[in-house]
Amino acid sequence: MKFAFVVHPLSEESKALWQMDDGGQLLSHWENGNLLEICDYVQSSVAEGIAFGGRATKGPIVLDHFSKLETVTGHVAEGRVYEIPCSPKNILEDPATAIEHTQAAVQMAADWGAGIVGLGSLTSVVGGHGQYVADNSPIPVTTGNSLTVYAALKNLHHACGELDIDLSQETVTVIGIPGSIATAVARMLRAKVGKMLMVARRPSQRASRIASDLDSELLFDIPTALAQSRLILSATSSGNCIAQEMLQTGSVVIDVGVPADVTRATRRRDNVLVVSGGLVDVPRSFLGKSMLLSFHFGLVPGCLAETINLALEDRTESFSLGRDLSVERIGEIGAIATKHGFSFSQLSSFGRPVADSLWASMNKVVGRHYSEALDDELASYDTVETDGKDRSNGLTERVAKEVRQETNGQISNGHAATATEKKSNQKRNTRQQNEDKQRKNRRARTLFQRYINPVLVNLAEQGGLNKTFVRAQDTVVTDAEENHYLDFVSGFGSVNLGHNHPRVVQAVREALDDGAPGFSPAAINPHAAALAERLVSIAPAGLEMVFFCNSGTESVESALKLARVATGRSGIVYCHGSYHGKSLGALSVTGNRSYQKPFHPLLPDCHPIPYGDLEVLERTLAARNMAAFIVEPIQGEGGMILPPAGYLSEAERLCRQTGTLLIADEVQTGMGRTGTLFASEQAAIEPDIMTVAKSLSGGLVPIGAMLARRDLWMKAYGTVERFALHTSTFGGGSLACVAGLAAIETLVDERLAENAANRGFQILEGLNKLRRELPEYFQDIRGQGLMIGVELSPLAESVVAHLKRTDSTEMLQYMMQGVDAMIASFPAVFQMQILLEHYHIYTQVARSNPLVLRIQPPLTIDSSKADHFLHSFSRTCRLGQKVENIFDEVITRSISGQHAANRTAEMRQETPQTSSPPVTASGMEIDEQFSQ
Ligand code: PMP
Secondary structure (H helix, E strand, C coil), X not given: CEEEEEECCCXXXXXHHXXXXXXXXXXXXXXXXXXXXXXXXXXXHHHHHCCCCCCCCCCCEEEEEEEEEECCCCCEEEEEEEECCCCHHHHHHCHHHHHHHHHHHHHHHHHHCCCEEEECHHXXXXXXXXXHHXXXXXXXXXXXXXXXXXXXXXXXXXXHHHCCCCHHHCEEEEEEECCHHHHHHHHHHHHHCCEEEEEECCCCHHHHHHHHHCCCEEECCHHHHHHHCCEEEECCCCCCCECHHHCCCCCEEEECCCCCCECCCCCCCCCCEEEECCEEECCHHHCCCCHHHHHCXXXXXXXXXXXXXXXXXXXXXXXXXXXXXXXXXXXXXXXXXXXXXXXXXXXXXXXXXXXXXXXXXXXXXXXXXXXXXXXXXXXXXXXXXXXCCCHHHHHHHHHHHHHHHHHCCECCCCCECCHHHHHHHHHHHHHHHHHHHHHHHXXXXXXXXHHHCHHHHHHHHHCCCCCCEEEEEECEEEECCCCEEEECCHHHHCCCCCECCHHHHHHHHHHHHHCCCCCCCCCCCHHHHHHHHHHHHHCCCCEEEEEEECCHHHHHXXXXXXXXXXXXXXXXXXXXXXCCCCCHHHHHCCECHHHHHHHCXXXXXEEEECCCCHHHHHHHHCCCCEEEEEECCCECCCCCECCCCCHHHHHHHHHHHHCCEEEXXXXXXXCCCCCCCCHHHHHCCCCCEEEECHHHHCCCCCCEEEEXXXXXXXXXXXXXXCCCCCCCCCCCCHHHHHHHHHHHHHHHHCCHHHHHHHHHHHHHHHHHHHHHHCHHHEEEEEEECCEEEEEECCCCHHHHHHHHHHCCCCHHHHHCCCHHHHHHCHHHHHHHHHHHHHHCEECEECCCCCCEEEECCCCCCCHHHHHHHHHHHHHHHHHHHHHHHHHHHHHHHHHHHHHHHHHHHHHHHHCCCCCCCCCCCCHHHHXXXXXX
16 A cells, blocks of 8 residues: 655754755765765764755655565555655744645645555644644544554663663653653553653643553653663653763663754763664665665664554554554554564664664673662661671571572472472473573574674674574584584584583583582692593503693693793794694794784794695704694694695604604594594604694583603703793693593593594595586595595686676675685585585584585584485585586676677667667676576
């Protein structure tokens, strides 16, 4: 159905902005969709959506058009925005003229064929809240206020949810009584909040009645109310009545006022949250369907959204008229909007989505406010209880008593709980715990993005690769939506035993029950001692001393330091493409310039050489001044790269010959991954120093270890002055060591290294068969045991060129360095995505080598799961190849089509013709062809 919406320019500022749009430049940018330019151009003046309108002069004009809007339910609507030539000031000073203009606009809408008309902003306030206009209108009318109320309440709940504010404990102020929106909000909110204050501009019978009906205090001055509460919902029609300085720290204001009630401050406060309330996020499919819709990050006022929803529903009846909005209708329109895909959780503040930084700082102040309140509560509680005795002990005793009571199944009023009470308490607690867990899982993505790594979340978001794994057992990980995935990443080799191996879990549980001290640095820890003995027993010969730490990078640090002290030399040789960790020392020997460069200067005297090149190694060691050569038996992060046969043993010989220590970094290759307990065994080397971590504790507790020859350790640390030169508080902690011991026993007893060799052979064989079938799709397939890499062929150059050309505004390039790398990683990311979404197999792309898909399942994988992987992967590869071929073909054809067309055009220029010029192929045409 067709709809119309009547607006007025919101302020003088908006007029200025449109005048600024000299020659319609702003509009033309809009049509080109160059958002960056638009944002630049309008950001400073546009805040709060005030920039819309201001063009009508004598009578109503059509300001904007909504082309066909279609929602997920298949409902459609089409609309127009009419602007009347009255500013807010004019409307309030001369409502009669404003009503006349509004009526004229309504008539224009009716003539155009609109089935309903919505009254925006103040046009809905004058004339009895739409009633007068409706009574004299040829078509139904709505003020749209019901959905505004609904949205404002949703906004408030959302903000409170984000900030963990319990409304039922709060005093909420509603400003703008007895206005229709404020009154409806107060009515719907009253039962949910602790206390309510209301603010009216002046005393009136209606305001007093509302306040007394809702058991609320009525005030006539805003500052007094703001001093008493931090949650404020403001909906006046006068605007600009709250200065930000008046707000207490931690205040949350849902500002539904038009114009806005909270004035802009020159310096934005980061300890108050002012939300432009009553806004609604339109369905994505609407974006671009009108200037207004594209304008405000997809947010539109509730009144417009209500009008659109009524039109989508073909409702030819007036709605939301008069001062008393119906609570039922508010609920009804909210449900309709939700059904059509409108949402209310995108909060906006002064014209921009609420930034993560603001949420973070607000969370801090609100959290502090709450802990202060809690402290106060506890303190008073304590004083009463202890009656002047030691406060802290009194409190502890009281809490302890409560805990005792609770664990004995007593309920708080002191009487012994009956069996039924106990049961229902238990049920309630379990339900509560489950709800809390689900809530935490739902919020995890937002919090991870806000507090841990926004880029990682955003990048993964693009490919639907964001998963919140909440449980895992053996080879299967489960996400928050209870989808199960076969884990072919294994925490990059940290869960060789499979997730939560029962033997390791049991060992940790027993240690917890035993009450062993978690950490006792400088004392003798029996668990560390036992693990060291066991580790030495399985390590390559000669490695007899163990230093425990907490990660791979720390084990590398320990190795580098030991090598320097033991040899008295400083030089370290390392390989291109290597990965040894990201702490400064380990980074200095990690052969990836993009990781190193931002942190220069790094450790001096570190020398990169090509992996697998014995000649260069020999030359580099010849001067006999290098302390160590650090090397991975197989490069994992570098893209699962195996060295040439015999490389490691020859490198060992060269090291021995030149007094250089050989450090084997087995952080990833160790603990059975490559088919033997350590990869050094297969390479037949005996390193002087070896690093391990990742799976050492079965993937449950962080641990790392450096193993070294006894003589080296003694030389470095074997004196009273030196024995404590290199230590770590947490290294060798009880739980980590208990888990480590259980992990080694499991690895050995269950012959997991052998299984890795067998399953690795099976997978490699299957992959090689696939490669023979799709030779062009693969560059290489390699691996040892279950450390396998599939290197895909790069995209055809024509495709890469096309992808870059699609970014015609270079917006992507501008926003993201590394867009080239993203395009390059397309084949592997495509595989990863399809495997994940369609076959529920979780893999990863090697970060240092974006064409390589890492195949690294837990070593417990059985042959049917390996087959399942092969079967799924063969399908995803066939699909991948098909997609790339189509891509290539379409592009090549369109490019040659373009050349042909250009040639024809040139010929035509030479011999002028009257017919229309040929149409050259455009990006859009290519996309169309592709979608066909
Ligand atoms: N060395 C190697 C060979 C590794 O693969 C890694 C981790 N991928 C590290 C060191 C660093 O380990 P961590 O991330 O535990 O510091």
